[in-house]
Amino acid sequence: MCLVLQARIMAASTSGRPVRVRIAPSPTGDPHVGTAYIALFNYVFAKQQGGKFILRIEDTDQTRARGDSEQMIYDALRWVGLSWDEGPDIGGPHAPYRQSERGAIYAAHAQMLIDSGAAYRCFCTTERLAKLRVQQQAEKLTLGYDRHCRGLDPKEGAARAAAGEVHVVRLATPLEGSVVVKDRLRGDVSIDVGQVDDQVLLKSDGMPTYHLANVVDDHLMEITHVIRAEEWISSTPKHVLLYRAFGWEEPAWYHMPLLRNADKSKISKRKNPVSINYYRDAGVLPHALLNFLGLMGWSFGDDREKFTLEEMIAAFSWDRISLGGPVFNLDKLTWLNEKYIHDLSYDALADAVIDWRLNKGYLTKVLPLVRERIKRLDELIPAIEYFFSGDLDLASRPDVIAELTKLSATWPIAQMATDLRTLVEQLEAKDGWAHKTIEEVARAWSEAIGQKAKVTFPVLRLLVTGRKASPPLFETIEVLGKEIARRRLRHGADLLPTLVK
RNA sequence: GGCCCCAUAGUCUAGCGGUUAGGACGUCGGCCUCUCACGCCGAAAACAAGGGUUCAAGUCCCUUUGGGGUCACCA
Numbered sequence: 001m002c003l004v005l006q007a008r009i010m011a012a013s014t015s016g017r018p019v020r021v022r023i024a025p026s027p028t029g030d031p032h033v034g035t036a037y038i039a040l041f042n043y044v045f046a047k048q049q050g051g052k053f054i055l056r057i058e059d060t061d062q063t064r065a066r067g068d069s070e071q072m073i074y075d076a077l078r079w080v081g082l083s084w085d086e087g088p089d090i091g092g093p094h095a096p097y098r099q100s101e102r103g104a105i106y107a108a109h110a111q112m113l114i115d116s117g118a119a120y121r122c123f124c125t126t127e128r129l130a131k132l133r134v135q136q137q138a139e140k141l142t143l144g145y146d147r148h149c150r151g152l153d154p155k156e157g158a159a160r161a162a163a164g165e166v167h168v169v170r171l172a173t174p175l176e177g178s179v180v181v182k183d184r185l186r187g188d189v190s191i192d193v194g195q196v197d198d199q200v201l202l203k204s205d206g207m208p209t210y211h212l213a214n215v216v217d218d219h220l221m222e223i224t225h226v227i228r229a230e231e232w233i234s235s236t237p238k239h240v241l242l243y244r245a246f247g248w249e250e251p252a253w254y255h256m257p258l259l260r261n262a263d264k265s266k267i268s269k270r271k272n273p274v275s276i277n278y279y280r281d282a283g284v285l286p287h288a289l290l291n292f293l294g295l296m297g298w299s300f301g302d303d304r305e306k307f308t309l310e311e312m313i314a315a316f317s318w319d320r321i322s323l324g325g326p327v328f329n330l331d332k333l334t335w336l337n338e339k340y341i342h343d344l345s346y347d348a349l350a351d352a353v354i355d356w357r358l359n360k361g362y363l364t365k366v367l368p369l370v371r372e373r374i375k376r377l378d379e380l381i382p383a384i385e386y387f388f389s390g391d392l393d394l395a396s397r398p399d400v401i402a403e404l405t406k407l408s409a410t411w412p413i414a415q416m417a418t419d420l421r422t423l424v425e426q427l428e429a430k431d432g433w434a435h436k437t438i439e440e441v442a443r444a445w446s447e448a449i450g451q452k453a454k455v456t457f458p459v460l461r462l463l464v465t466g467r468k469a470s471p472p473l474f475e476t477i478e479v480l481g482k483e484i485a486r487r488r489l490r491h492g493a494d495l496l497p498t499l500v501k
Numbered sequence: 502g503g504c505c506c507c508a509u510a511g512u513c514u515a516g517c518g519g520u521u522a523g524g525a526c527g528u529c530g531g532c533c534u535c536u537c538a539c540g541c542c543g544a545a546a547a548c549a550a551g552g553g554u555u556c557a558a559g560u561c562c563c564u565u566u567g568g569g570g571u572c573a574c575c576a
Contacts, residue, residue: 203574
């Protein structure tokens with residue numbers, strides 16, 4: 001039996017503690033499909049082991065926080081059918097579960113590390129660090145903090161801090177040796193400490209970095225198995241070092257492969273829809289999405305590809321994980337979704353469609369935009385068709401292509417595509433999705449790229465509605481929802497060169 | 502670039518030393534059929550390369566190649 005396999009089997013019986021796992025998303029944007037993916041494996045393992053699944057919000061970055069994001073995470077996770085035993089919204093024995101509310105805990109723990117000499121205060125300015133980095137890059141040295149403040153007398157550090165001097169707290173990484181991460185899926189991963197920076201633990205705003213918060217919380221919340229994405233593997237030594245510095249027992253590490261774009265790079269919104277809300281709005285059934293995620297890196301054991309969460313829980317084992325990064329393939333997701341639709345009773349399907357968009361709530365948003373534009377009720381459905389579609393088939397619309405071609409005379413196609421992607425990114429950076437905001441962003445963007453709204457807005461309309469005429473553009477975009485609208489814009493930008501020759 | 506991870510068809514995967522390398526998506530062909538779709542049948546399509554170990558290697562080891570991740574006061 002190979003070592004990895006042995007490690008995986010031992011993993012299931014690790015330590016006598018009851019299994020507790022967590023998903024720890026950061027509320028910095030739309031609910032990510034990767035969050036659901038990792039949540040699924042945490043959830044499945046917890047349920048199989050009779051353990052607990054905890055949701056923790058990692059909102060220690062004040063600058064990236066997005067107001068609506070946390071609620072969207074709850075909604076999205078519940079939508080796919082994953083629920084948690086403890087979390088910010090439902091509480092639990094280790095509350096609070098929102099890191100921004102645990103500041104005192106981190107500060108106290110950072111102090112413990114300073115007291116024991118495992119961490120130190122650093123007064124280096126960001127300017128100095130930036131300069132250092134440029135220099136290291138120029139000289140092709142290993143990037144990282146040069147430990148300038150490490151030699152500082154702790155007493156002096158304490159005094160300067162007490163005097164109100166701005167500083168951070170850094171981990172005093174051992175100067176030599178290596179750290180072995182016992183990854184249960186990969187075996188031992190040994191990383192030389194030369195690769196490990198004196199990582200910032202406490203930021204100058206008093207908030208902890210991920211590294212400190214994550215280790216402190218996982219310990220305090222009695223997390224036994226850390227199941228997270230592979231991108232974390234290279235910072236795990238820092239975490240191991242922290243556990244040792246505190247004298248705590250490490251959790252069992254499991255680094256799952258990363259979901260990939262078609263080109264095998266880490267899944268990203270530029271190349272793939274990554275918001276769970278997109279899949280919801282595009283008419284993917286939650287169970288189909290979850291089932292599909294279960295196929296990413298894991299297989300049932302027989303040739304079964306369609307299975308329920310309960311079946312997955314019953315059949316789950318770590319030795320059926322494959323480590324190659326799975327490409328998130330929309331075609332196969334759609335095929336699976338088709339299976340789920342076909343298995344629905346007509347009654348259940350009716351409910352699903354109503355839940356989706358064929359409901360009074362959504363119609364009430366659409367109708368104000370079209371009432372003046374219809375003369376008989378029978379004109380309604382054709383008039384609002386694009387409010388109920390996912391991707392538009394622009395290639396089959398000669399009028400759209402002709403119009404785009406015309407507009408490309410003043411706005412070259414390649415540039416158009418680039419500019420549109422810029423717009424999408426600017427829209428993504430905004431909280432909320434109100435038409436006034438969208439319009440403001442679009443107007444500012446138009447000006448910035450040096451194109452008249454008379455040219456850019458028609459292009460937006462063409463790509464977003466697939467028509468030359470529509471209700472007021474920005475209200476239409478608002479009602480369509482950010483997911484569908486952004487997807488059409490991005491997808492449209494990708495398609496432009498093939499549409500207009 | 503340093504370090505780390507990974508490697509079966511275009512894609513998701515089965516495979517744990519002896520298989521005609523299996524299944525699924527997609528593609529192509531056929532059947533069914535008033536059309537389309539579903540469904541059914543069939544086809545093309547893979548062990549990255551080179552060295553070992555072994556009677557025997559997709560499976561174990563090494564090297565190379567390729568892909569990915571990571572090197573922040575972001576998570």
